[in-house]
Amino acid sequence: MSSDDSDVRRLLADAVPPLAAPPDRLAAVGSRVRRRRRRLAAGSAAALVLAVGLTVGVPQLVAGDGGGRRPASVATDGLVGAAACPDDIRRRPDLEAVRYGDDVPLVPAGALEVTACQVPVGGGPRAADRVGPRVLTVGVDEIVGLLNAMPPINAMPPTRTGPDGQPRVADPTDPGLRCTLMSRFEETAYVLRYPDREPVTVWTDYNCAVAVTASHGRRLDRRLFGAFLDRYRAQLAAATDPATVATPACPTSMPVDRVRLTPSNPGPPDRIAVNQAGPDAVLMTPLVALAACRYVVDGGNARLVRRETRRDGADALRPVLNAAFARSVPASDCGDWPGYPAPVAFDIVTVADATGATAEFWVRHTPCRSAVRAHHRGSEPTPELLAALARLLGPPPR
Numbered sequence: 267m268s269s270d271d272s273d274v275r276r277l278l279a280d281a282v283p284p285l286a287a288p289p290d291r292l293a294a295v296g297s298r299v300r301r302r303r304r305r306l307a308a309g310s311a312a313a314l315v316l317a318v319g320l321t322v323g324v325p326q327l328v329a330g331d332g333g334g335r336r337p338a339s340v341a342t343d344g345l346v347g348a349a350a351c352p353d354d355i356r357r358r359p360d361l362e363a364v365r366y367g368d369d370v371p372l373v374p375a376g377a378l379e380v381t382a383c384q385v386p387v388g389g390g391p392r393a394a395d396r397v398g399p400r401v402l403t404v405g406v407d408e409i410v411g412l413l414n415a416m417p418p419i420n421a422m423p424p425t426r427t428g429p430d431g432q433p434r435v436a437d438p439t440d441p442g443l444r445c446t447l448m449s450r451f452e453e454t455a456y457v458l459r460y461p462d463r464e465p466v467t468v469w470t471d472y473n474c475a476v477a478v479t480a481s482h483g484r485r486l487d488r489r490l491f492g493a494f495l496d497r498y499r500a501q502l503a504a505a506t507d508p509a510t511v512a513t514p515a516c517p518t519s520m521p522v523d524r525v526r527l528t529p530s531n532p533g534p535p536d537r538i539a540v541n542q543a544g545p546d547a548v549l550m551t552p553l554v555a556l557a558a559c560r561y562v563v564d565g566g567n568a569r570l571v572r573r574e575t576r577r578d579g580a581d582a583l584r585p586v587l588n589a590a591f592a593r594s595v596p597a598s599d600c601g602d603w604p605g606y607p608a609p610v611a612f613d614i615v616t617v618a619d620a621t622g623a624t625a626e627f628w629v630r631h632t633p634c635r636s637a638v639r640a641h642h643r644g645s646e647p648t649p650e651l652l653a654a655l656a657r658l659l660g661p662p663p664r
Contacts, residue, residue, distance in 0.1 A: 302551035325427075328441035345459040348453035351383030351399045352455055352649040358385075358469045361443060361476060363485040366419035372484050373413050373466050373476065376456040380409050382494055384452045385469075396452070397540045404504075405497040410458070412493055413468060416477060416484035419443070445474040452490065492543035499541050499551050502621035508554045514616035514624060516559035522566055522608055525628050527638070538619055548588045548639065551619040553580040558658040560615045568612070574658045583617065583654060587627060590637050590651040598644040607633050611663035613655055629655060631662045 352358070382400045402409065420448075456468045470477045475486045527533060542550050557575045561568035589595075600607070610632040618624045628638040630645055636644035637651060652662060 289616055312653075345379060345461055346463060347459065347465045349379065349381040349399070349401065349457045349459055349465060351381065351457065352385055352467065352469075355385050355387050355453060357478055358453075358455075359478055361471060361474055361478060361483070364481055366476075366479045366483040366485075368418070368482070370482055371414045372416060372479060372482055373410060373468060374460065374463065375407075375410060375414075376462070377406050377460055377466075378588070379403050379408050380406050380494070381457040381459075382498070383455045383457060385455050386452050387450050393605070400494075400498050400541070402494060402498050402501060404501045406458075408497070409456075409490070409494055412487065412490050413456075413477065413484075416487050416490075419483065419485050421478065421487055439527040443474050443476065448473050456494070475518045476647075495541050496541050496550075499621055502541070503551060503619075506620060506622050508620060511554050511618050511622050513555040513575050513577060514557035516557055516570055516614070516616075518570045520561070520568050522563055522568050524610060525568070525612060525614070525630075525638075527643075533638055533642055534614075534628050534639045536625040537623045538617075538621075538625040539640060541621065542622065546593060548591050549584045549617065549619065552620055553584050553617050553619050555618045557616045558582060558655065559616070560611070560659045561614070562611050562663070563609060568609075572659045576658075579616070583615070584656050586648075586650050587615075587617075590648045591639050591642065591645060595645040595648060598634065598646050600630065600634040600636040600644055609633075613659060613662070615655075631660075632664065 380402045382402070384397050386396070450472055453472060454470050456470075458466045458468070459468075466479060468477055468479055468488070469553045470486055472486075472488075475488075477486045477490070479482050524533075536553070538549065539547070554579045555575070557573065559570060560572040561572050563569075609630045611633060613629040615629070616624055617627075625640070628636075629651065630636045630638070630644075635647050637647040638644045656663060
């Protein structure tokens with residue numbers, strides 16, 4: 267079998283997900299029985315609670331911003347309810363059923379906590395690799411202000427023409443949604459918590475460019491994502507003692523396939539990027555430590571031949587890496603999977619920033635040069651990047 271045949275077989279294997287296990291019919295029946303028993307038990311309990319409630323009196327209603335019942339529970343942190351992230355996109359309100367044109371604030375003022383939740387839509391990373399809830403308690407008023415400053419969606423502009431060529435009259439019942447069909451693995455929801463009312467959930471839809479609550483909607487200002495993450499990173503950095511951030515290490519050996527781009531290996535691990543918004547963001551937070559590791563390939567394994575670590579002065583590498591992966595840098599000539607050659611010598615640079623998150627960068631030296639970051643095809647290594655690696659590890663192999 268040729269190497270090309272082997273590459274094709276590997277590509278097909280990576281592209282086709284494993285088949286799901288057959289359903290467990292017995293377990294399903296048992297689950298339905300247990301659900302029925304729980305419903306019967308819940309019904310009995312509800313009847314008992316109703317009888318007690320009628321005996322002691324009807325709960326009072328309290329006036330508030332918009333009215334409503336007294337909050338049912340106050341958590342130990344003094345806020346009402348729990349910041350439970352939604353985990354099913356089907357729980358989102360119907361985007362065409364909410365009101366987009368009124369002047370009612372999207373969310374009430376006074377929130378003291380905002381949790382960003384990534385709600386799966388379909389496919390995407392494994393559950394273990396998804397980003398968990400991110401809780402912001404600093405700068406919450408600014409996020410509330412951004413939400414309430416989002417513009418209403420106007421009805422169909424009268425400048426648009428109909429089939430007869432005449433201007434179309436604005437339709438107040440038309441929500442004005444104009445959705446794209448970009449493939450999305452997840453959407454972001456924000457759960458706001460208050461000291462005196464139940465939590466409010468704001469759902470965003472990237473394709474339709476809207477943000478909605480249970481009853482209201484606004485045109486999505488995508489700067490919201492970056493604004494939240496900027497404040498969240500600052501909050502993490504302020505709460506993280508740099509001395510507790512571990513210095514990255516260099517494995518003494520690794521399989522060469524670890525640094526080969528394939529459909530199931532999108533590139534270097536990067537936990538810094540998950541808290542940054544925008545495709546051009548590389549390293550936005552100061553670095554506190556780094557490790558530079560040089561490997562040579564022997565068969566199917568790569569062997570460590572040189573390593574250097576830095577804590578003092580680690581942040582000096584950040585502008586070098588940011589410039590190395592700018593859009594203006596040309597793509598490398600190493601090709602792409604499955605055609606590009608396996609590396610013979612390469613460097614791995616692992617950095618840790620002030621939040622404690624880490625990211626890897628790969629620099630291939632021979633037989634062709636390429637600088638790679640997560641979900642990035644590869645760029646020509648800039649002279650500044652090669653010079654920085656030479657200062658750390660010596661001249662690159664040729």
